[in-house]
Amino acid sequence: MGKTYIADLADHVGKEVILNGWVYNKRSSGKIWFLILRDGTGYTQGVVAQENVPNEVFDLEPALTQESSVSMAGLVKKDKRSIGGYELDVSNIKVHQIAEEYPITKKEHGTAFLMDNRHLWLRSRKQNAVLKVRAETVRAIRDYFDSNGFVNLDTPIFTANACEGTTTLFETEYFGQKAFLAQSGQLYNEANIMSFGKVYCFGPTFRAEKSKTRRHLTEFWMVEPEIAYCDLDENMGWGEGLICHIAEWALNNCQEQLEVLERDTSQLEKIKSPFPRISYTEAVDILNTKGEKFEWGGDFGGGDETVISEHFDGPVIVHRFPAAIKAFYMKRDPENEKLALGMDILAPEGYGEVIGGGEREHDHDTLVKRINEHKLPEDAFQWYLDLRKYGTVPHSGFGLGVERTVSWICGITHLREAIPFPRMIYRLEP
Numbered sequence: 516m517g518k519t520y521i522a523d524l525a526d527h528v529g530k531e532v533i534l535n536g537w538v539y540n541k542r543s544s545g546k547i548w549f550l551i552l553r554d555g556t557g558y559t560q561g562v563v564a565q566e567n568v569p570n571e572v573f574d575l576e577p578a579l580t581q582e583s584s585v586s587m588a589g590l591v592k593k594d595k596r597s598i599g600g601y602e603l604d605v606s607n608i609k610v611h612q613i614a615e616e617y618p619i620t621k622k623e624h625g626t627a628f629l630m631d632n633r634h635l636w637l638r639s640r641k642q643n644a645v646l647k648v649r650a651e652t653v654r655a656i657r658d659y660f661d662s663n664g665f666v667n668l669d670t671p672i673f674t675a676n677a678c679e680g681t682t683t684l685f686e687t688e689y690f691g692q693k694a695f696l697a698q699s700g701q702l703y704n705e706a707n708i709m710s711f712g713k714v715y716c717f718g719p720t721f722r723a724e725k726s727k728t729r730r731h732l733t734e735f736w737m738v739e740p741e742i743a744y745c746d747l748d749e750n751m752g753w754g755e756g757l758i759c760h761i762a763e764w765a766l767n768n769c770q771e772q773l774e775v776l777e778r779d780t781s782q783l784e785k786i787k788s789p790f791p792r793i794s795y796t797e798a799v800d801i802l803n804t805k806g807e808k809f810e811w812g813g814d815f816g817g818g819d820e821t822v823i824s825e826h827f828d829g830p831v832i833v834h835r836f837p838a839a840i841k842a843f844y845m846k847r848d849p850e851n852e853k854l855a856l857g858m859d860i861l862a863p864e865g866y867g868e869v870i871g872g873g874e875r876e877h878d879h880d881t882l883v884k885r886i887n888e889h890k891l892p893e894d895a896f897q898w899y900l901d902l903r904k905y906g907t908v909p910h911s912g913f914g915l916g917v918e919r920t921v922s923w924i925c926g927i928t929h930l931r932e933a934i935p936f937p938r939m940i941y942r943l944e945p
């Protein structure tokens with residue numbers, strides 16, 4: 516009789532196994548009672564009959580509280596009616612700890628209460644499903660880049676460079692020197708491609724986002740590919756391919772979780788390339804035809820992105836933004852100096868921007884000019900400018916936010932549930 520996981524019960528029908536887990540629920544009907552156990556890989560029911568177990572085991576029922584840790588031994592049987600399709604004829608139960616009264620019950624709780632108890636809330640069925648989808652999304656992302664010839668090279672978290680503007684920098688002291696937590700790994704990716712051609716970095720990034728929205732965390736995970744000899748069009752193709760791969764991966768590998776989340780999977784089945792590509796100016800026209808009174812030159816807010824994406828039946832790519840609202844490193848459109856060769860991919864169903872990126876300025880003198888226009892310290896960018904002195908090439912890349920992507924795949928409203936321990940303006944604990 517060996518240690519087994521609920522997910523593997525199919526391989527053990529007719530055999531005795533031991534399952535280690537936590538009490539999810541129980542039901543009693545006189546001479547028989549049922550223990551619903553969860554072990555992280557699934558849920559299953561143990562049938563505890565008086566004649567099959569020692570008396571002290573049968574008598575455990577009233578004492579077993581939700582979340583008590585137990586090992587349950589028994590014979591595996593196939594049973595379609597049972598949760599997970601199998602059940603155990605229990606022969607023994609070993610209690611590791613009787614849990615205190617669990618604060619999270621089946622009744623509705625407020626968000627603040629659940630977030631304060633995030634360390635316990637993680638165990639709930641829905642949260643478990645969302646975070647499993649997160650893990651699968653990460654696998655899909657890695658699979659996409661690894662199988663397309665990208666080299667994974669991670670970039671530092673302590674940095675002296677502001678990449679995405681100076682307003683959202685987290686500053687810290689670094690042995691007497693001023694340092695920032697990385698907002699993006701992009702600048703380092705740009706060095707790495709000159710050695711490897713196609714690279715990606717994947718890690719946590721930090722932004723002092725002072726607004727409370729359902730789309731912003733202060734610590735979020737981003738995957739950032741960067742490609743040498745790549746223009747804006749090719750870059751959009753890589754982004755589109757990634758999103759299709761993630762949606763398909765979720766449909767193939769997260770069926771159970773998407774069911775728990777009651778996700779309308781037909782929305783994900785529709786995700787197919789090519790995505791419509793529209794310019795910023797066309798997007799502004801869409802907003803204005805829908806009565807939004809949006810002025811050319813402004814940045815889209817979450818509400819604007821929702822209105823734009825509702826015009827399409829799937830993701831949409833918006834490109835060529837006003838240069839004035841974009842980062843210093845973006846290349847200008849040779850056909851119109853006012854425009855930057857940036858692109859955002861908006862997820863459908865109102866999930867907004869999941870990808871942001873574009874073509875980079877690769878001319879040394881133009882870049883120096885931009886650094887100064889943006890009032891960035893030229894000194895800190897000497898190494899970055901070097902890249903334009905030693906064999907500079909046209910290049911592009913983008914960043915995809917993991918939590919926004921996971922929220923969309925799961926169909927959940929707030930991205931704080933798409934990461935185990937979210938960091939937001941008023942949330943550093945747990």
Ligand code: 4AD
Pocket residue numbers: 678679698699700701722724730731732733735737739740868869870871872873912913914915916917918919
């Ligand atoms: O558009 P962003 O700011 O682009 C960059 O950082 C580029 N340097 C990436 C690159 O080209 N290598 O951020 C990229 C993506 C957004 O589309 C969004 O999905 C996510 O990162 N993101 C956030 N997610 C959660 N909370 C925040 N505060 C986020 N800010 C950006």
Ligand code: MG
Pocket residue numbers: 859868870871872
């Ligand atoms: Mg962006």
